[in-house]
Amino acid sequence: MRFRVCKSVAAVLAAFVVAVVFSLFYPGATAHAIDKNFHDAPDSAKAMKNPYAGQQEAIEAGKTLYARNCLACHGRAGQGTGNVPSLVDGKLKGVAEGEVFWFIIKGDKDNGMPSWEFLPEQKRWQVVTYVEALAAGKTAAPAGAVPAEAANASPLKDPPPHPPFTDFRYESPGTTRKITVNDLPEPYATESAENGAELVARPENAWPVAPAGFKVELYAAGLENPRLLRTAPNGDIFLAESSAGRIRVFRGITSDGKPSLSSVFVEGLKRPYGIAFYPPGPDPQWVYIGNTNELIRFSYHNGDLKASGPSQHIADFPTGGHWTRAVEFSPNSKKLFVAVGSGSNVDDPDTHPGEKGRADILTCDPANCELKVYAYGIRNAGGGIAVNPQTGELWCSVNERDALGDNLVPDYITHVQEGGFYGWPWWYIGGHQDPRHAGKHPELKDRAIVPDVLLQPHNASLELTFYEADKFPTEYRGDIFASEHGSWNKAVRVGYEVIRVPLHQTGHATGEYQDFLTGFVLPDGHVWGRPVGITVAPDGSLLVSDDGSNSIWRVSYVGK
Numbered sequence: 001m002r003f004r005v006c007k008s009v010a011a012v013l014a015a016f017v018v019a020v021v022f023s024l025f026y027p028g029a030t031a032h033a034i035d036k037n038f039h040d041a042p043d044s045a046k047a048m049k050n051p052y053a054g055q056q057e058a059i060e061a062g063k064t065l066y067a068r069n070c071l072a073c074h075g076r077a078g079q080g081t082g083n084v085p086s087l088v089d090g091k092l093k094g095v096a097e098g099e100v101f102w103f104i105i106k107g108d109k110d111n112g113m114p115s116w117e118f119l120p121e122q123k124r125w126q127v128v129t130y131v132e133a134l135a136a137g138k139t140a141a142p143a144g145a146v147p148a149e150a151a152n153a154s155p156l157k158d159p160p161p162h163p164p165f166t167d168f169r170y171e172s173p174g175t176t177r178k179i180t181v182n183d184l185p186e187p188y189a190t191e192s193a194e195n196g197a198e199l200v201a202r203p204e205n206a207w208p209v210a211p212a213g214f215k216v217e218l219y220a221a222g223l224e225n226p227r228l229l230r231t232a233p234n235g236d237i238f239l240a241e242s243s244a245g246r247i248r249v250f251r252g253i254t255s256d257g258k259p260s261l262s263s264v265f266v267e268g269l270k271r272p273y274g275i276a277f278y279p280p281g282p283d284p285q286w287v288y289i290g291n292t293n294e295l296i297r298f299s300y301h302n303g304d305l306k307a308s309g310p311s312q313h314i315a316d317f318p319t320g321g322h323w324t325r326a327v328e329f330s331p332n333s334k335k336l337f338v339a340v341g342s343g344s345n346v347d348d349p350d351t352h353p354g355e356k357g358r359a360d361i362l363t364c365d366p367a368n369c370e371l372k373v374y375a376y377g378i379r380n381a382g383g384g385i386a387v388n389p390q391t392g393e394l395w396c397s398v399n400e401r402d403a404l405g406d407n408l409v410p411d412y413i414t415h416v417q418e419g420g421f422y423g424w425p426w427w428y429i430g431g432h433q434d435p436r437h438a439g440k441h442p443e444l445k446d447r448a449i450v451p452d453v454l455l456q457p458h459n460a461s462l463e464l465t466f467y468e469a470d471k472f473p474t475e476y477r478g479d480i481f482a483s484e485h486g487s488w489n490k491a492v493r494v495g496y497e498v499i500r501v502p503l504h505q506t507g508h509a510t511g512e513y514q515d516f517l518t519g520f521v522l523p524d525g526h527v528w529g530r531p532v533g534i535t536v537a538p539d540g541s542l543l544v545s546d547d548g549s550n551s552i553w554r555v556s557y558v559g560k
């Protein structure tokens, strides 16, 4: 940990020094653009000379740097993938090396090209030298296993799943699923699997898949651990880049589906996740942020793109274990809700005091916040809580426990009853005793609530949102969309998708859900994308953050 902090401080310092030196020598680089041809590079950039031009040593060094820093997006042979441009199709021919050098320092965050200013100057020139040689056919592409080839590996041969349980191979947009209490196997019916996501770069031919009539576009890329998304009352889109400690704001959508504006609202936070505006309604005064260790708030008014002052501390959270803290307000502004997940898989709070005040949804009066339990036995709803605008009820999306086999325990989405007990750690899905706590708390058996919608076990259900816009077909109105981050504790992975929970215009669930956005796993089981956050944009499209490919996807309805 200490090492990593030092490294990042060093990187920031290095970037700063590089930036200062750069702007001293090339003052025009950041000034008004003159040449509109190559990303508005200024004349001063064109004038820069590559001190290593054509040198074999620089090409070799640049190749290694390219493999490490650029290959995941631009492809092994520089051919580009998805929305990432090719570097070898001749477009760079008339471009001066100085302009390429200038562009990789600057990057283009909004369009998914990171800034490489933290690379020392020599290394940047080496990459440029390599890219030039590659485009001119003067050097080979980096050797070794390449992510894009994963797409051509053979599909998994495991036997098909037993419905209603499924796995990624059988997920398909529009498929309806329903798991009931009667479907649950005995604990340990299968072994506990170790099958975490092995991330690869998105191959060219991979793209999220939605039901017919929906279009999927890349809204933003090159983000750093994009997690929860929230739409502000004025339509701005707030994003928590959790491991980066940053809250970002996006505004608008250009004609080619990108944000028209992006701004850092605040940085330097400790693993921020939950975001909620207060008071609810059109004219918020505060934005509350659930950092992993504390609840804070910033003064906020419609249109603010940066925090105008320091944060105020509202409450402390226990740290360690499940770290996300989803935050929400009741529609009448009288209650603040925050979900604090367990510290462990299944430790008994009776014997593990660290679990006290966890695996709960907590509440307080926002005017004077002293947190108390609102609902309990909820292993981890830190990934998502939201009020149903139709009924005013609080709903949550929950990660249930692991290590009881492939098809136990279902994750779930449910409306939350005040004072309700949802089982963890002694009981699950109603009165099923966890074998690891046999004989304990018999008095709670009948109190354990069966949640509304049982999801695939282990699929790691995260943020949920209610679709109140009118741009999708009418039957979607009021439905829930939720992000399923994907399993590690299942032999053949499941989740890695966005689901729809139809509420049939009643505000209530029937236990069914549907696959909605799939395709984040390659046929051989490699993963390139993992949905986390989800929100409805002001234009009625659905935005989904993905911390596998570090991007945000936009799903809109275009009709048949």
Ligand code: HEC
Pocket: 066, 069, 070, 071, 072, 073, 074, 083, 084, 085, 086, 087, 091, 092, 100, 103, 104, 108, 111, 112, 113, 114, 116, 127, 128, 131, 221, 222
């Ligand atoms: C996270 C993905 C990603 C990574 C990593 C990345 N790029 Fe890019 N790059 C992009 C995208 C997306 C664009 C298009 C940006 C735009 O449209 O303005 C781009 C554009 C470029 C361009 C301009 C190409 C053109 O035709 O306009 C160059 C040159 C480039 N990148 C070089 C690099 C180099 C060198 C590296 C490694 C040091 C790198 N990129 C790493 C995503 C990436």
